[in-house]
Amino acid sequence: MSSALVGISPTPVEVPPVVHGLAARLRSGATVVPVWRNEYGGLTVRLGPLAAPTSSAPSSPYLKWVPDASPSPDPLAEADRLVWAGSFTRVPHVLDAGRDARGSWLLTAAVETDGEVATSAVEPRWRPYAERAAIAIGVGLRRFHDTLPTDTCPFVRTARMRVAALTTDASAPLDDTERAALDRALGDPPPPDRLVVCHGDATVPNTLLDRVGRFAAHVDVGDLGVGDRWSDLAVTTRSVSRRYGPGLEPLVLAAYGVAPDPERIAYYRALWDAEEAVRARRAA
Numbered sequence: 001m002s003s004a005l006v007g008i009s010p011t012p013v014e015v016p017p018v019v020h021g022l023a024a025r026l027r028s029g030a031t032v033v034p035v036w037r038n039e040y041g042g043l044t045v046r047l048g049p050l051a052a053p054t055s056s057a058p059s060s061p062y063l064k065w066v067p068d069a070s071p072s073p074d075p076l077a078e079a080d081r082l083v084w085a086g087s088f089t090r091v092p093h094v095l096d097a098g099r100d101a102r103g104s105w106l107l108t109a110a111v112e113t114d115g116e117v118a119t120s121a122v123e124p125r126w127r128p129y130a131e132r133a134a135i136a137i138g139v140g141l142r143r144f145h146d147t148l149p150t151d152t153c154p155f156v157r158t159a160r161m162r163v164a165a166l167t168t169d170a171s172a173p174l175d176d177t178e179r180a181a182l183d184r185a186l187g188d189p190p191p192p193d194r195l196v197v198c199h200g201d202a203t204v205p206n207t208l209l210d211r212v213g214r215f216a217a218h219v220d221v222g223d224l225g226v227g228d229r230w231s232d233l234a235v236t237t238r239s240v241s242r243r244y245g246p247g248l249e250p251l252v253l254a255a256y257g258v259a260p261d262p263e264r265i266a267y268y269r270a271l272w273d274a275e276e277a278v279r280a281r282r283a284a
């Protein structure tokens with residue numbers, strides 16, 4: 001999902017009263033520091049005695065709030081995936097999750113390595129070290145795919161399931177011409193290269209690095225599920241180009257340990273774009 005780091009956003013972010021109210025309920029007296037907003041009204045804030053969102057304060061958790069009926073993945077579904085994945089790999093520890101009439105939320109502990117809070121690879125300080133970050137992102141994705149077991153994973157998200165969900169989404173119905181175009185473009189997915197537990201949104205912003213730029217952890221696993229590994233690889237490589245600039249995709253793939261697969265990359269980027277278009281329609 002395309003989103004903005006609040007710290008580099010041109011417009012200051014107003015934290016809505018509903019998020020302040022929730023923060024007061026979950027962590028009485030905590031300061032509320034906006035960290036990230038996505039384009040569908042979701043807002044992530046950090047709760048705690050912080051001077052700035054990037055400062056190191058291990059006990060300050062992250063609160064993601066998503067308004068009711070947002071097309072973003074449901075924080076409660078994300079909490080289920082975090083709890084499951086947390087038995088096998090490094091993802092944020094779930095402290096609280098819930099829903100009320102206004103929206104849903106997820107409260108997670110800050111991920112720390114060596115006593116310091118790991119921070120997103122999208123932070124501007126990684127731009128001068130984009131090659132290092134690109135390698136860490138490839139290494140991290142490989143670790144994710146190698147570590148999580150497909151045979152016991154309760155979440156499945158194959159290309160065919162995703163295409164079916166697009167064509168049957170009642171909140172963004174397609175007309176006959178659109179459905180035919182979608183079917184032509186995406187109805188015949190390439191056979192899976194290797195089925196793994198995919199992250200589902202393995203972008204630069206959702207990868208955390210440690211203080212020196214090594215892979216630390218993934219966040220934002222609301223779309224985690226078993227699928228072809230190129231579903232993640234296609235999105236990760238494109239995100240690296242978009243966030244850091246051209247020329248780094250071969251580094252990501254080399255760090256992951258795979259040769260480029262142009263057909264699967266093209267297919268899974270097109271599928272991602274079709275889903276993004278539907279989300280935008282639902283939001284409108």
Ligand SMILES: Nc1ncnc2c1ncn2[C@@H]1O[C@H](COP(=O)(O)OP(=O)(O)O)[C@@H](O)[C@H]1O
Pocket residue numbers: 001003035036037038042043044062064072092093108109110111118119120205206207208219220
């Ligand atoms: N537990 C956590 N530890 C460290 N950083 C976090 C944590 N949770 C969220 N973040 C930061 O907040 C950002 C937004 O959270 P995310 O779950 O990705 O929201 P969205 O679904 O809106 O993209 C992440 O990119 C990451 O920088």
Ligand SMILES: [Mg+2]
Pocket residue numbers: 003205206219220
């Ligand atoms: Mg995210």
